[in-house]
Amino acid sequence: MNQLKTFLLLLAVLTSTKTRVVKALRDPxxxxxxxxxxxxxxxxxxxxxxxxxxxxxxxxxxxxxxxxxxxxxxxxxxxxxxxxxxxxxxxxxxxxxxxxxxxxxxxxxxxxxxxxxxxxxxxxxxxxxxxxxxxxxxxxxxxxxxxxxxxxxxxxxxxxxxxxxxxxxxxxxxxxxxxxxxxxxxxxxxxxxxxxxxxxxxxxxxxxxxxxxxxxxxxxxxxxxxxxxxxxxxxxxxxxxxxxxxxxxxxxxxxxxxxxxxxxxxxxxxxxxxxxxxxxxxxxxxxxxxxxxxxxxxxxxxxxxxxxxxxxxxxxxxxxxxxxxxxxxxxxxxxxxxxxxxxxxxxxxxxxxxxxxxxxxxxxxxxxxxxxxxxxxxxxxxxxxxxxxxxxxxxxxxxxxxxxxxxxxxxxxxxxxxxxDFLFFYGFCNGYWPRTGVAAVRHGPYKAHFCTSPGLGAYERTPTKYDKYPLLFNVEEDPSETFPICDGNTLPENDPDARAAIERILRAYAMEKATFEYGKIPPLxxxxxxxxxxxxxxxxxxxxxxxxxxxxxxxxxxxxxxxxxxxxxxxxxxxxxxxxxxxxx
CATH class of the missing domain: 3.40.720.10 (Alkaline Phosphatase, subunit A)
Structure with missing residues (x-):
């Protein structure tokens, strides 16, 4: 009975889609x-x-x-x-x-x-x-x-x-x-x-x-x-x-x-x-x-x-x-x-x-x-x-x-x-509400944090801001964000590529802040x-x-x-x- 049911079901599907397959042959x-x-x-x-x-x-x-x-x-x-x-x-x-x-x-x-x-x-x-x-x-x-x-x-x-x-x-x-x-x-x-x-x-x-x-x-x-x-x-x-x-x-x-x-x-x-x-x-x-x-x-x-x-x-x-x-x-x-x-x-x-x-x-x-x-x-x-x-x-x-x-x-x-080249991530630098301001950016293999805070469930913790230099990770090598290249205080001494990346990131960050326009929701x-x-x-x-x-x-x-x-x-x-x-x- 199950085999007959399966056969009839497949027959119905094939019959109902016979002309549709032709339609699907148009240029994808x-x-x-x-x-x-x-x-x-x-x-x-x-x-x-x-x-x-x-x-x-x-x-x-x-x-x-x-x-x-x-x-x-x-x-x-x-x-x-x-x-x-x-x-x-x-x-x-x-x-x-x-x-x-x-x-x-x-x-x-x-x-x-x-x-x-x-x-x-x-x-x-x-x-x-x-x-x-x-x-x-x-x-x-x-x-x-x-x-x-x-x-x-x-x-x-x-x-x-x-x-x-x-x-x-x-x-x-x-x-x-x-x-x-x-x-x-x-x-x-x-x-x-x-x-x-x-x-x-x-x-x-x-x-x-x-x-x-x-x-x-x-x-x-x-x-x-x-x-x-x-x-x-x-x-x-x-x-x-x-x-x-x-x-x-x-x-x-x-x-x-x-x-x-x-x-x-x-x-x-x-x-x-x-x-x-x-x-x-x-x-x-x-x-x-x-x-x-x-x-x-x-x-x-x-x-x-x-x-x-x-x-x-x-x-x-x-x-x-x-x-x-x-x-x-x-x-x-x-x-x-x-x-x-x-x-x-x-x-x-x-x-x-x-x-x-x-x-x-x-x-x-x-x-x-x-x-x-x-x-x-x-x-x-x-x-x-x-x-x-x-x-x-x-x-x-x-x-x-x-x-x-x-x-x-x-x-x-x-x-x-x-x-x-630079993908910016907004939110949390001003606390929980409202979520405005650049918090981080992805640039090539690097992820730079200008501010970090815990996720939903631990907002009693104060967000950490990095005002001088961003907290920097190479997330291609370190996707768990465990080992910072820059801790936000001093530039890495033995990594010229990372130093150059930080300089590019800071210029892009300044431009983003200077040119970004925040929207408003007109009341209905x-x-x-x-x-x-x-x-x-x-x-x-x-x-x-x-x-x-x-x-x-x-x-x-x-x-x-x-x-x-x-x-x-x-x-x-x-x-x-x-x-x-x-x-x-």
Whole structure:
């Protein structure tokens, strides 16, 4: 029976894609499709292809090995909103006016005057979709539909910025959980929320389609979130197979939730995964969540293969910032980028040590990018904007300062060179808030720190400033930043190359400070239903932003009926697993 089922499934796939393969034989360089995977709080040491011993990421690893590993990819910032502003615009985040992590009732967001990657690609008729965490403003005016995206499904901010819920995986009624009983009692009467806005209490799941917005559920069910994301992503690709598209997938995973620190939130861990991924890996709850990310990525790539699109699609994979190490087992690993010289353990997220800003990354493009290749050329997430613009054949916007550089040569050529002579990293020299000022710079093999501070979780420590000379490391020879060439006090006596590099760095640093222009976010007037205490995402304020889910079979069949059960089955059958995911949405 299983063999017959497999045969019929393959026959159906081959029949349905017969004409599509012909379509995919167009010139791969003619407005290629773009898929951008952006994992939340994932460290360099968290993946199989970067060396973690117990992580289970077979799909990610396979894509990396069959593409080009990018070993020196830097995020635009070491925290969420700022890194996304840099990614979306190709600009240093302070230029955009985004200077901190945006909250759930913030009145600000990425200015509408900024040109995003999606808006850039719309100029040459790309269809654009985003699934996952946006975190560039939760007000309707700032959501993805007003920033160039045709379709959106996701959480507007981090998944620890509100309470979610979990579906029981044991078959028991969830209300039998005493903590959930308490939570159920609190529905409609939650504690006084931040800024008197009840939208700050429950996590929303937002759907947008051409400027039409719906809140699908609030609070959302984190146990089934990946299934919804998977449906959206694979259906988006299938619906847009005949024309160029841009799919931006900023995962909500593997950022931690508020966990069980809150008596109204019954999450057993600060990590979450679907039932079939819980207790699956040797790495615990974090490993389970990461395995679910791997599963979603595998389904996206399998969809591209089935539709004959892999030769017309470039895939980029990276993370927004380093791991949130104070979360212990629920946080990630920065691997070799430990910042040993710092003398404190929190050198990941929210620091400009390598562990906070140097990300795992690869590029995959069948037929264009050499398999099993790698490069140590300096790359920034700000480079995505000019690179996608170049590959799509759309001119860069006039009158805009771009800090990103076209990295197409690095991706497509064996010896492509970085166009970053000096790559500056902003943040932390003025303390925790706001994150402004140059903290460090990468120049050739050297990394210079003008200021150092620990990451998120140790802000009681005073940042260390280096006023005379920068703290200097050769991070090609010393990626752990253990042995400084210059300690900030005296120039190295026996290293003329390092002395010359410091002189160049100081000149470039002075020029950067003298010419850099900080952006401001112009305030927007209140929109419909907005006002003091009413700026958060809320399904219905009369129920204190707690609503029954609109995500039913009818809603799914109209929007995301790509047949993901087939993807579940094929993926787990490939792994030789019979107990694959059956609780599809």
């Amino acid at each position: 360089l003619d407005r290629p499709n773009f898929v951008l995977f952006f994992v939340d709080d994932l460290g360099y040491g968290d993946l199989g292809f970067t060396g973690h011993p117990t992580t289970s990421t077979p799909n990610i690893d396979k894509l990396a090995w069959n593409g080009k590993t990018l070993t020196t990819w830097y995020s635009g910032c070491s925290v969420c909103s700022c890194s996304r502003a840099a990614l979306m615009t190709g600009r240093q985040y302070p230029r955009t006016g985004i200077r901190e992590v945006l909250g759930v009732v913030d009145t600000l967001g990425l200015p509408l005057e900024e040109v995003t990657i999606a808006e850039q690609l719309k100029k040459v008729n790309y269809t654009t979709g985003i699934v996952g965490k946006w975190h560039l403003g939760q007000r309707l005016a700032y959501l993805p539909s007003n920033q160039g995206f045709d379709y959106y499904l996701g959480i507007p901010y981090s998944d620890d910025m509100g309470n979610g819920k979990e579906t029981s995986c044991s078959g028991d009624r969830k209300s039998e959980d005493p903590q959930t009983e308490e939570q159920d009692k609190m529905k409609g009467k939650p504690r006084p929320p931040r800024d008197n806005d009840y939208a700050a209490w429950y996590l929303p799941l937002v759907y947008q389609e051409h400027n039409r917005t719906r809140i699908v559920e609030q609070p959302l069910d984190l146990t089934k979130l990946a299934q919804k994301y998977n449906h959206f992503a694979t259906k988006f690709i299938e619906d847009n197979k005949d024309d160029p598209f841009f799919l931006y997938f900023p995962f909500s995973h593997v950022h931690t939730t508020s966990g069980n620190n809150n008596k109204w939130n019954s999450m057993p861990n600060k990590q979450y995964a679907s039932c079939s991924f819980q207790n699956r890996t040797k790495r615990g709850a974090f490993g389970d969540a990461l395995a679910e990310v791997d599963w979603m990525i595998g389904n996206v790539y399998e969809t591209l293969q089935c539709l004959g699109l892999e030769e017309n699609t470039i895939i980029l994979f990276t993370s927004d910032n380093g791991p949130w190490t104070p979360q212990h087992y629920d946080g990630g690993s920065y691997g070799i980028f430990s910042g040993e010289y710092a003398g404190y353990p929190w050198t990941g997220k929210a620091s400009t040590w390598e562990g906070g800003i140097r990300m795992p990354a690869f590029a995959h493009w069948k037929g264009q990018i050499e398999p099993f290749s790698r490069t140590s050329q300096t790359i920034s997430s700000m480079d995505v904007f000019p690179t996608f613009s170049h590959l799509a054949g759309v001119p860069l916007p006039d009158g805009i300062v771009l800090d990103g550089r076209d990295m197409a040569d690095i991706l497509l050529q064996e010896n492509g060179q970085s166009k970053h 007037p209140p929109g419909p239903g907005e006002g003091k205490g009413h700026y958060g995402v809320c399904c219905n304020r009369s129920t204190n932003c707690s609503c029954e889910s609109l995500w039913d079979d009818n809603f799914q069949s109209r929007l995301f009926n790509v047949g993901s059960a087939e993807h579940h089955a094929r993926y787990h059958e490939h792994l030789g697993e019979e107990n694959h995911m059956k609780d599809t949405v």
